[in-house]
Amino acid sequence: MPYSYEYPHPAVTADVIVFSIIEGRLNVVLIRRAAEPFKDCWALPGGFVQMDEDLKAGARRELAEEAGISPDQLAGLPFFQIGAYGHPDRDPRERVITVAFATLVPMDRVSLVASTDAAEVQWFPLDDLPPLAFDHATILSDARAALARMVETRLTDEATAVFAFLPEAFTLAQAQSVFEIVKGQDLDKRNFRKWIDANWEIEDLKRKTTGGRHRPAALFRLVGLKAG
Amino acid sequence: MPYSYEYPHPAVTADVIVFSIIEGRLNVVLIRRAAEPFKDCWALPGGFVQMDEDLKAGARRELAEEAGISPDQLAGLPFFQIGAYGHPDRDPRERVITVAFATLVPMDRVSLVASTDAAEVQWFPLDDLPPLAFDHATILSDARAALARMVETRLTDEATAVFAFLPEAFTLAQAQSVFEIVKGQDLDKRNFRKWIDANWEIEDLKRKTTGGRHRPAALFRLVGLKAG
């Protein structure tokens, strides 16, 4: 036991909620725990923060180790803190305080989730979750609430992060579907189109989707928020 | 050194931003540090979380110890988490991760702040702060941003907490001034009155202010958010 302190210290972990959209539903990455406590139970990827790394860096490192998602695969994607969770008995081993982060991965890159070592890693639809270890159900529901708050009316700048769910080149129908899923309510097609180009600078890529047996859709790229 | 662990553990502290409104300006409680590091520097009240207490409970306990504000004086007031701060070198002594909380105290109860022991405790206007210890300036600015977000247009339910700045019985002019200060912009008197009674249930206490050398103002009490 080489690490000694004059006063007791809690352990600190960082957990990550990885959101994406798969087949029209919000999904998250869970891993099956290989060790006690909660062995074989599903949990958020995460683990102990090292002494010389920032909380966010620790979260990214654990995400790479446990879910095979490397920090450079997440370059440019939102990665934000949800909060700290520290009920004294949330972990049966010892006092563990966890700091939760969330990230949003594009719907065309969900395959970047890969099992490493023996760990089982899997996407789960948010509305069909298995029982979760620790207080991860609470953390997840807070993260879901944070996501929903980003797209509340009139908070257009916070909503920018939600575009991370979309591929680099997206159709307006895809964009609408993403906002519908995050908000949890259906939107009117024409109103959505008016709203998106009143609020965002989107570049028309002058390309069309192909292959669908229907009229092709124009592809766009997000440039940024409109000034004003 | 009686507390030993197999792996290194950081220390965890809880800090509290106590906001109030004094003479028409947002203020916060700071304490002058009695010990190194940052001895004699001003800092947020806070301290080490004990192993058997919740983060929020630890924050409240430290607030009582360092600023003389007891938990039962805060009963019924908002007390919410701002976030966790854990840059590896934010504390020169050892790795210290802090979880920041904020609370809003009514403008007629600012006197509950009292020095204890040798600690100097004082209200500071937010726009005239001394240099702060650690990364407390960052934390404070995040807390200020969280407060501002509560009163963004259309988020009426989050704005409820802001009423905590007001006395139990308040005039509409006081309420308007509180919202102006939190938002950082002037509001139109008639529009504000329409808005407040479109959105909140406020009870007319059938009493008036006295003593001002002008027309007395009607006193109200917040009942809650209007349904719908």
Added chain:
DNA sequence: CCAAAAGTGTTGGAACTACACCCATGA
């Protein structure tokens, strides 16, 4: 030619903004 999704404007209501005068009190 049929199925499927893309694309496109107008109208009515609600919410927000701007704006100016009289009232009740204490000194």
Added chain:
DNA sequence: TCATGGGTGTAGTTCCAACACTTTTGG
């Protein structure tokens, strides 16, 4: 009677919600 802050309504604008048909492609 004067200084001070309290109290009140209307009109223009902007924003939001509801709503249906035509177009383009692949099979």
